[in-house]
Amino acid sequence: MRILIDTNVILDVLLKRSPFYETAIEVLKLSARDDIQEFVSASAITDIYYIAYKNLRDKAAVRELLKKLLLIVSVAGVSEEEIQKALELEWNDFEDSVQYSVAALNEMDGIITRNVKDYSSAEMQVWEPAQFLEKTKC
Secondary structure (H helix, E strand, C coil): CEEEEEEHHHHHHHHHCCCCCCCCHHHHHHHHCCCEEEEHHHHHHHHHHHHHHHCCCCCHHHHHHHHHHHHHCCEECCCHHHHHHHHHCCCCCCHHHHHHHHHHHHCCCCCCEEEEEHHHCCCEEEEEEEEEEHHHCC
């Protein structure tokens, strides 16, 4: 199963945001399973860096967090094709439309986010972290 992890879930882990951290870290731990590939979009990496730095005020610490993240998840590219698709969607939140376009054009099975309502027009599965954990229980 190929899954895109939304920016907010990654930030929940990196910034240890309560009450979301515990569930979000369990989602990332699923990447150790052979049947689950987790991705983050390339465009999300810059957003993650910016928000993490804004909170931590330590560039070296943020770079280390991102290096550790990249040991766990793969990065899905964002090209003109993904941007064009996102523009065609005309969603209220452009960042979400880019995330969705990345997932769709990379033939992912779904997206994990805390903002499921923002993906109400998505033509793929969209789960909250707890929902995905329940779905993937062994």
